[in-house]
Amino acid sequence: MSIKIKHSVIASLLGLSSLNLMADEQKHILMVLSSYGEKDAAGELVKPGYEFDEMSKSYLVFKAAGANVTFASPKGGKVLADNYNKEKSYNATFLKDSSALEKLESTIKLETLNHNDFDAVYVVGGKGPMFDLASDNSVKKIIKQVYENNGVIGAVCHGPAALLDIKLSNGEYLLAGKRVSAFSDLEETAFTKKWQMPFSLANKLSEQGALYQQDSLMFNQVSFDGNLLTGQNPFSTTDTAIAVVEKLGLTLDKPIEFKDDRTIKLAEQFFANKTKALATYNANKDDFDTMLLAMLGVYLGKHAQNQMERDTALSLMEVTKDAINHPMLELAMANTLLAENQFKAAQTHLAAAKEKFPDSTDIASLLNKVQSL
Numbered sequence: 001m002s003i004k005i006k007h008s009v010i011a012s013l014l015g016l017s018s019l020n021l022m023a024d025e026q027k028h029i030l031m032v033l034s035s036y037g038e039k040d041a042a043g044e045l046v047k048p049g050y051e052f053d054e055m056s057k058s059y060l061v062f063k064a065a066g067a068n069v070t071f072a073s074p075k076g077g078k079v080l081a082d083n084y085n086k087e088k089s090y091n092a093t094f095l096k097d098s099s100a101l102e103k104l105e106s107t108i109k110l111e112t113l114n115h116n117d118f119d120a121v122y123v124v125g126g127k128g129p130m131f132d133l134a135s136d137n138s139v140k141k142i143i144k145q146v147y148e149n150n151g152v153i154g155a156v157c158h159g160p161a162a163l164l165d166i167k168l169s170n171g172e173y174l175l176a177g178k179r180v181s182a183f184s185d186l187e188e189t190a191f192t193k194k195w196q197m198p199f200s201l202a203n204k205l206s207e208q209g210a211l212y213q214q215d216s217l218m219f220n221q222v223s224f225d226g227n228l229l230t231g232q233n234p235f236s237t238t239d240t241a242i243a244v245v246e247k248l249g250l251t252l253d254k255p256i257e258f259k260d261d262r263t264i265k266l267a268e269q270f271f272a273n274k275t276k277a278l279a280t281y282n283a284n285k286d287d288f289d290t291m292l293l294a295m296l297g298v299y300l301g302k303h304a305q306n307q308m309e310r311d312t313a314l315s316l317m318e319v320t321k322d323a324i325n326h327p328m329l330e331l332a333m334a335n336t337l338l339a340e341n342q343f344k345a346a347q348t349h350l351a352a353a354k355e356k357f358p359d360s361t362d363i364a365s366l367l368n369k370v371q372s373l
Contacts, residue, residue, distance in 0.1 A: 026066060028069075029062050029068070029069050029122055030113065030146075031058065031069055032110070032123045032133065032162065033049075033072070033124050034050045034126060034128025034129045034131070035075035035128070036129075036132040037049020037126075047131070048130075049081050049082050050126035050128050050129070051081065051124060051157060054125050055104075056090045056093070056094035058238075058241040060093060060094065060256065061238060061252070061256055062241060067245065067250060070103070070117075071108065072109070073110065075109065078107070110142065113142060115149065118146055120146065121146050121151065121153050122155065123162045124157075124159055129162055130158050133162040134161040134164055134198075136162070140165060143162065144167075144168060147174060148169060150227065152229065152248055153228050153229070154243070156231035156234075156241075157182065157232070157233050158182065158183050159182075159230075160180060160181075160205060165208070177211065179211045179223040180223055181221045181230045182230060184232065185200055189303065213232075215232060217296075217300050219267070220239060221233075222239045224243065229243045229244055237261075238256060238257065238261050239261075259288065260289055263292045267296050267316055278315075281293075293319070293320050294329055297315075297332070298329065298332040300312060301332055302335070302336075310339060314333060327360040327362065330353035331366065343373055
């Protein structure tokens with residue numbers, strides 16, 4: 001007998017309104033993780049798994065909202081995460097939660113679950129979902145059942161791979177006509193180096209009718225479409241999880257925002273109002289991850305799709321270069337200037353960088369090249 005049915009029976013016996021009881025009962029969220037991860041005898045990851053950062057951030061949001069969380073996976077049992085930093089605040093907090101760790105160490109096998117026990121399904125990303133959840137019938141079945149039972153469906157990064165090939169009772173794809181975000185092709189090009197993805201997630205989603213939504217490289221993008229809530233990348237995780245709890249009618253006692261998410265949102269502000277963004281950063285530098293800002297500037301400059309993105313990349317690198325003090329950042333700035341055809345500015349920048357880093361052969365080589373143009 002499902003949890004909800006049992007509650008209704010109890011309410012009836014007590015002469016209470018089952019509707020009111022249901023409104024007050026704890027919400028149950030099924031968090032789905034990939035089972036694909038695998039390590040060799042030396043402990044090296046040879047198959048990608050789920051993203052620990054995305055799992056821990058989401059779990060902390062759900063816990064803070066008072067939801068009950070069940071971890072599940074295609075194979076059940078222990079599942080492997082991609083490499084992650086245990087010192088990050090959200091991971092450190094999760095790793096101190098013995099109850100959460102116990103659940104994570106023994107995930108429930110998806111095919112054994114009853115959809116009536118859950119108010120929401122939330123699919124965690126990482127590269128693994130592209131290899132197992134994208135074709136796993138059990139996860140698709142329970143997503144369909146919960147969705148058609150007016151439940152909430154959330155997914156982040158590569159997690160939306162689990163939404164592929166789900167046909168509703170009316171014969172239409174779940175994705176058809178829905179606004180959906182997921183890891184973009186540009187982000188795959190920039191960051192997916194070790195693994196060869198089996199397909200383009202953005203293209204597959206679009207082929208099944210999804211109205212694919214994306215922001216710039218690693219910027220926070222969450223798409224809302226009824227009970228379907230999806231996030232583009234790891235930095236969209238917290239807001240995707242918050243959207244899920246809000247859709248469930250839950251509230252958070254205080255706002256939840258982690259340092260890296262706050263840093264990404266600051267980077268986004270450089271698009272809208274550079275002066276204001278600079279003032280915010282300079283007044284509260286400890287609130288932000290300066291290295292993350294710098295690296296975002298490097299990658300955004302390298303993969304920029306337009307001048308606005310290149311200008312923003314230059315702003316991010318300029319504001320962080322003194323604190324980072326690394327020749328790679330100087331080179332990235334010069335290459336971004338060259339991409340904007342600012343040859344004189346690039347030459348001036350490289351000349352100053354050569355004085356700052358006289359032992360950098362890369363800076364000297366690029367300076368010689370620019371001087372010969």
